[in-house]
Amino acid sequence: MHNSSAVDAIADIQIIDFSTHSSPDSQQDKIATATETDNAFQSKGFLYLQNHDVRKQRVDEWFAWVWYHS
Secondary structure (H helix, E strand, O other), rough: OOOOOHHHHHHHEEEOOOOOOOOOOOHHHHHHHHHHHHHHHHHHHOHHHHHHOOOOOHHHHHHHHHHHHO
């Protein structure tokens, strides 16, 4: 049986597409991405960042470090 509040919280995590932020094309897109990111942190304190340039190996290292030190 699932805890419905936990499931609701996970379903409510905002997904931010970061690909526009690393593109040199549109300053307006970068501002929109930054605004979305700020809003997600202000309202939920957490977000899921997709299409960033951080390699999976680096992300795995960070998660391992956090788990080890918590």
